[in-house]
Each structure stands twice: as structure tokens, then as C-alpha cells.
Amino acid sequence: MxxxxxxxxxxxxxxxxxxxxxxxxxxxxxxxxxxxxxxxxxxxxxxxxxxxxxxxxxxxxxxKSDDEGCAMCRKPISDRTAYLLILANGEQKRTCCAHCGLMLQMQMDDVWQPMATDFLHGHIISASQAFFVLHSDLSICCVPSVLSFGSEAEAVKFTKGFGGTVTKMDQVIHHFQTMGTTHAWQKSG
Ligand SMILES: [Zn+2]
Ligand SMILES: [Zn+2]
Known part of the structure; x- marks a missing residue:
């Protein structure tokens, strides 16, 4: 027919x-x-x-775009950990956390501005200014967790209680690149 x-x-x-x-x-x-x-x-x-x-x-x-879930892993996005990529053409890609956000950021070459959510205060911060705590014991969202902080002092304080290392965006990206896949990375943590 x-x-x-x-x-x-x-x-x-x-x-x-x-x-x-x-x-x-x-x-x-x-x-x-x-x-x-x-x-x-x-x-x-x-x-x-x-x-x-x-x-x-x-x-x-x-x-709605907000309900679509993470642009990387499709998980629902929590306001506490969301990571946002603003592209050169004005489009936005939202991911569940900095882990997925930075992974996606590495794959794209038209990111105009990456934005992270301050884990303690819940407000949006520029990812290039943010401090990221890697490998903390607090497994929120993707493993290993990458949590974003606006203040270095607060990030350091957080690692005293929950472990992990305070880094900057470029270092996290470098870490991802040298470790290859998230799975290899997962084992090291
Ligand atoms: Zn995700
Ligand atoms: Zn995640």
C-alpha cells in the first residue's frame, strides 16, 4: 500500500x-x-x-531541551551539577555534570563558553575560572566524579572531608586526554 x-x-x-x-x-x-x-x-x-x-x-x-537529559550520557540533569557548553552559534549543550561536560567539550571545536555549576552554592560559574575536584569519594553523577567550585578555598576544604584533588579546567581535560577512555580512568580512581 x-x-x-x-x-x-x-x-x-x-x-x-x-x-x-x-x-x-x-x-x-x-x-x-x-x-x-x-x-x-x-x-x-x-x-x-x-x-x-x-x-x-x-x-x-x-x-523541552531541559528535559532531554545530558547531551553526553542522556542522564537527567541535576541543577546542582549541570555543565553547560555555549557554542559559537549560540546553541547550548547541557550535560549532567562536569565529567560529561568536559568530555563533550573535548570533542567539540566550536565551544564559545563552558559554564559549570558551583557545587556548594548552585550558581553558574565560568568553567575556565572554576576549580574542579577530581576523584573525590562523593560519587555524585558520573564516576569518577568531577565537581565544580567557584572558590579554591572551598574546593580545598571539600577535599579535606571527601578526598580528591583540586584542579583547573585545562588540567582536567589534559587528564582525560592522557587517560584515553573514562573506563581506564575509572580503574585508576
Ligand atoms: Zn552525562
Ligand atoms: Zn554526570
Missing amino acids: SYPPSQREQIILDEVQKWGSVSIKNLADKLGVSAMTIHRDVNKLVEERAVVKSHGEVLPVKV
Whole structure:
């Protein structure tokens, strides 16, 4: 059975509403057309802001950017540990914590400003000015934890109680680079 494009778009919308997310492949099978055709239909819907497309899945647009979870690991984002990348084009990428944020930052070359959340006070601080506590015993969010502090004195005080090392952004990135993967890093901690 073949459907005219407008009807395909309606069916795609219905499926997405019904299931929350549908893969391009499923849609292609269901509608008896090529994945390429579905991609074209979906792109049109994306342009109309009716749906969003992510990793071969079509999702309803009602999901706000804040609810999408970490841009790196998809975990829900806590206000206490959030790490934000502001890109050169004004777009923002939010991650669950500095661990994911710095990982993502390493992979991207158009980061205009990285922002961290002060772990003690909950306010947004510039990541390049922040102090990061690595390998503390307090495992919040991703392991090993990377917690952000606005004040060096507070970061040092924190390590007295919870262990870890106080570092700056460049050092954390260097650490990630030399350790290669997070898994290798995890074992060392
Ligand atoms: Zn994450
Ligand atoms: Zn995390």
C-alpha cells in the first residue's frame, strides 16, 4: 500500500505521539517506503518543528531541551551539577555534570563558553575560572566524579572531608586526554 506524502506525515506524527519515539526504519517498514523517503518526510516535519530527529529516532517536539537529559550520557540533569557548553552559534549543550561536560567539550571545536555549576552554592560559574575536584569519594553523577567550585578555598576544604584533588579546567581535560577512555580512568580512581 502506498500513501501520498501528506498522509505519510500524518501517520508519522500519529506514531510518534503514540509511542513517544519511533525509529526511521520502523516507519519505513510500516509505510512500505525507503528509509530515504522517511528521512525526507521527517526533515520536513523537523523544519515545521513538529518533531525532532535523534540517532535514527523520531521524537515528539514537546520534550523541552531541559528535559532531554545530558547531551553526553542522556542522564537527567541535576541543577546542582549541570555543565553547560555555549557554542559559537549560540546553541547550548547541557550535560549532567562536569565529567560529561568536559568530555563533550573535548570533542567539540566550536565551544564559545563552558559554564559549570558551583557545587556548594548552585550558581553558574565560568568553567575556565572554576576549580574542579577530581576523584573525590562523593560519587555524585558520573564516576569518577568531577565537581565544580567557584572558590579554591572551598574546593580545598571539600577535599579535606571527601578526598580528591583540586584542579583547573585545562588540567582536567589534559587528564582525560592522557587517560584515553573514562573506563581506564575509572580503574585508576
Ligand atoms: Zn552525562
Ligand atoms: Zn554526570
